[in-house]
Amino acid sequence: MESMNASRPRSVPGFGRGTRIVQIVRQYTPSRGGLEDVVSNLSRSLVDRGFAVRVVTLDRLFQAPEVALPTSEIIDGVEVVRIPWRGSSRYPVAPEVFRHIADADLVHVHGIDFFYDALAWSRPFHRKPLVATTHGGFFHTKNYAAIKKLWFGTATRASGWGYDALVCCSQSDLRMFEPIAGAKVRLIENGVDIGKFAGLASEAPMRRMVTIGRFSVNKRLDRLIETMAALRDLAPGWQLDIVGSPSDQTEADLRGAIAARGLENVIRLHVGISNNDVRKVLAQSSLFVSASEYEGFGLVAVEAMSAGLVPVLHGNEAYQALAARHQGLVVTDFSRPDLAASAIEAAFQRLSSSAALRSQMISGASQHGWDGVCDQHVALYREVLGPRLQEAFA
Template sequence: MIDPHEEVAPMQRMPPLVVHIVRQFSPSRGGLEDVVSNLCGQLMRQGWRVRVVTLDRLFRNPAVHLPASEMIGGIEVVRIPWRGSSRYPLAPAVLNHIADADLVHVHAIDFFYDFVALTRFMHRKPLLATTHGGFFHTPKYARLKTLWFHTATRLSGLAYDALIACSQSDAAMFRQIAGSRLRLIENGVDIEKYADASSSKPTRRLVTVGRFSDNKRLDRLLDVLADLRSRCSDWQLDIIGTPSDLSTDALRAMIDQRALFEAATIHVGVDEDEVREIFGRASLFISASEYEGFGLVAVEAMSAGLIPVLHHNAAYQALAARHRCIAVTDFARPAEGAAAIEAALARLQSNPLMRDEAKAAAGGYGWARVREAHMSLYRDVLQSRKPRTL
């Protein structure tokens, strides 16, 4: 028999479950995947429960079906089937895996962003979305994309409790459709994995990192390398990444067409230790990417002490405005790009402390700040959705 006067301990409430929805995840590698993985790890260390829902096939290898569920680094990963184009993969089974969520966090503006918004009347979950550059990564179909952004993307956005812009350039873009519901939380960067990895002495060796895709404009990097070598044959370029809409064979053909087979080296699927080793031979990081949501890889390079020379897209210009060690140029003009690279090396040679300046600048993007900003927003959204008592 229960004593009515006995003090009863309160029931232990389970920590909130945040379901992160992202189109590609491990074993796929890239900036978006790294951000989601790091955010989940940070949240778990603070006691939150997390789940990642993603697609069951990688865009670069769609014939292979991945396991339906898996634990990766302590993260529960659920994979669902999809059909259609990799640009807008259709995967309605996502709803089967958010029923027990306290909050749903969608990463990137794609099918998931629209579908979870459209079906909110069914699942009734608090919703957040992070922009990750939207879908303006290339100038292709620019008018259609702009029309879609101001209609479908704006309409879907009304279902979200908040939209998170991961860069200053994204904030400027999405504020047009989200207004006061926009929150700026710039991407966190793992600044430890490549810390201080670059060559301690200035060298004519360049490195670039990223998917082999059209918007990264590796062709322009190779044109610039050819221009550099016409001035000094010592210049070398390491290209680190994984195939995407540009295959390794196609990239190798581009190198051969420019007679750069002795100057440009491709590294596919290398692990972090190998990346550190490659960074250890280089002094400059270069990127001709036409569009970036934030510029995460550039910040990782800075943490290694590499000096970035970047194409003048909006995200890179925003980074350069904050950090003197970054140079921006127009990689569409090989001579101009080559001159910017030579100037960056000359500055490093005359001022070796630039390397320390780059590392210090990267330190401001550590995950502690980003984690706290996300948790604060999560709590605000969850609190606002609690039933009010009289």
């Protein structure tokens, strides 16, 4: 699938034209999610700057492992190579990755998984400069907490020393990884595609809200459903759109939970819909809500801001950091449905009384655009490659 974008790539001083960056990530398009969006946007931005970019990813989606994806294709100027894997989706083993880094000038691994460990321990053989981005590590849920903590303090720590730099995409990641990686850590917060949903939120305040993301246990959609039950009693007329795709929760799980509370008429479930259909949902909404217990950065919340939606968020560490930077965001406790319902209604009342709040959200989101974030990555690549640039690309 070739991109229709025919813009001319611009050269980056210090890099030879066609410098090859290999991005490695376990899931990529057609999978949809925050990690996939980050790698896709970074890759496209690098291509626009004249880099040759290859994404190496797995050949089956975790939510549809029976479907084999194309082994290679070009998407928006990015070469995408998909390789076989075995084992668990928590730690998919894919040794064929080594075949696809031989011509790389730099390898950038996304996530803390098999690829992170394997590329580090094999570095004496492949001898490629290595960068990794943490993306929250593997602490998205509290499951197996003791084992995760042990693994993090031993295997993850040891693998980290095989990297030239570890990119932390949030302040919480920085605090997590700095004790085990020291001076190798860099803070580069995730960029956001602020043009995708720009200004789409309803201009007239509406008692309608949306949440977007995978159907994962850590997203605590169960708490959103309970909050809707509380809202029904507090201020009738509220509606919720849940947009996403199955993960460790299925569509049937969610529909059952909605039916159990008798909320079929006020909660709409949108499974695997296109961005065009997401835009239609946003155009009828005023608030974005997330009860997630863990976020690496809060990318979808910023996308919601770019649309002009007012976010009402659970007080996890990433959301608290985001709210500290942007006035108007609301942090509450979704473990208490009555409290969360009151916060949602109060946010709606503020929006109804302040025409500037919608514009304030859009303006705040603009701080997270991809141009500046890509520039930070290019600067890091230049630092890591150092003298090699003069030798290889003169």
